[in-house]
Structures are given as C-alpha cells and as structure tokens.
Amino acid sequence: MYQTTFTPLSCYSVMKIRFACGLLFNCCLLLNSCSAQQKKSPAKIGPTMEMPGKNNPVYSRTDSNRVNLSEEEWKKILPADVFYIAREKGTERPWSSSIEHSTEVGTYYCKACGNPLFKSDTKFESGCGWPSFFDPIKKGSLLYLRDRSHGMDRTEVQCGRCKAHLGHVFEDGPPPTGLRYCINGVILDFEKSSPKK
Numbered sequence: 001m002y003q004t005t006f007t008p009l010s011c012y013s014v015m016k017i018r019f020a021c022g023l024l025f026n027c028c029l030l031l032n033s034c035s036a037q038q039k040k041s042p043a044k045i046g047p048t049m050e051m052p053g054k055n056n057p058v059y060s061r062t063d064s065n066r067v068n069l070s071e072e073e074w075k076k077i078l079p080a081d082v083f084y085i086a087r088e089k090g091t092e093r094p095w096s097s098s099i100e101h102s103t104e105v106g107t108y109y110c111k112a113c114g115n116p117l118f119k120s121d122t123k124f125e126s127g128c129g130w131p132s133f134f135d136p137i138k139k140g141s142l143l144y145l146r147d148r149s150h151g152m153d154r155t156e157v158q159c160g161r162c163k164a165h166l167g168h169v170f171e172d173g174p175p176p177t178g179l180r181y182c183i184n185g186v187i188l189d190f191e192k193s194s195p196k197k
C-alpha cells in the first residue's frame, strides 16, 4: 500500500528536482558564457563530428607515455567542445550526452589522447545526467585531485595520460566499489567490441 503511493510521488519529486537543477544549471551556464564573452569567444559546447584522433598527433590507444603539451598546442589539435571540457575544466549540460543511456558493449577512451579509461561493463544508470561508471580500466588510467571550486569539496578525475579534465568521482556508487565516476560524454570516445566468433 505504501509502495503504490510512494512511487509516483517520488518520481514526481525527482522530476521537480531535475527541472530545478536544469534551470539552475542553465542560469550558471548563461552567467559563465556572459563573463567568458567579455574575455574571449566562448567555446561551443555540443557533439563533435570529428573522427577519433583526427589532426591529433598525440592520439594513441596503445601508447601509454605521458602527453605534455602547452594549452596553445592543445587548442590547435582539439575540437572546441573537447578543449572546453579537457583543458578549461568545463562541464557539459546534464542529460545532453547520448552516451549516458548507451548500453553498447565496448571501451571508452579519452577523446583528447586515446587513453583507455572505462569498459562498458562498469557503466551504470546513475540518473545524475552524465555518463557514470563504477570502476576505471586501471587505477593508473586516472588522476585524482581535490577540487574545492564552486563552494564544494569534490574529487576531480583527470586522464592519467594527458591530464584532460574528465569529471568527478563520488562515493555514492553501486557495489563492488561504491564509487560513481561522473564523466562528461564529450571527452569520451567509444569503440564497440567486435563480436566473439
């Protein structure tokens, strides 16, 4: 009896919270883009149609050597939306990535350098608005940094090879790790696993 009344109410509450969060985020985005316009042209945020690694000499899915480029060099080789997330620690709009609900089987790579980051079998639906994973391919695939920006105390996650900003990790994920890696879809390249013969 409690179940039937609780479920629609909680769904409605979640929708209201999502709507409010969306509005708040849009306002923040608007404020950010307004202040950015005073300094420089804002980078466009949106899906990129570029092929993986196109015009990017450091992109490799097998080379694990660290990549160390200047911001100017990154700007020349990354699409604007990837540069905004990777190098300017940007955040894509919640629920804007088609990857968030993808259930395809394969591997997710860093779009800036090709480093393998996550396998699809560690991906889960968190409902937070961004693609979520509970474990990286290897602990060394990522770097962890304390992020106290925006009045919050969070752990930022960067690519272990090129130091691209990926997103954040939170301790409210599912078993077995209990972690939720909340990652911008723009910085992920996906390759489907080839079917087993």
Ligand SMILES: [Zn+2]
Pocket: 110, 111, 112, 113, 114, 115, 159, 160, 161, 162, 163, 164
């Ligand atoms: Zn990378």
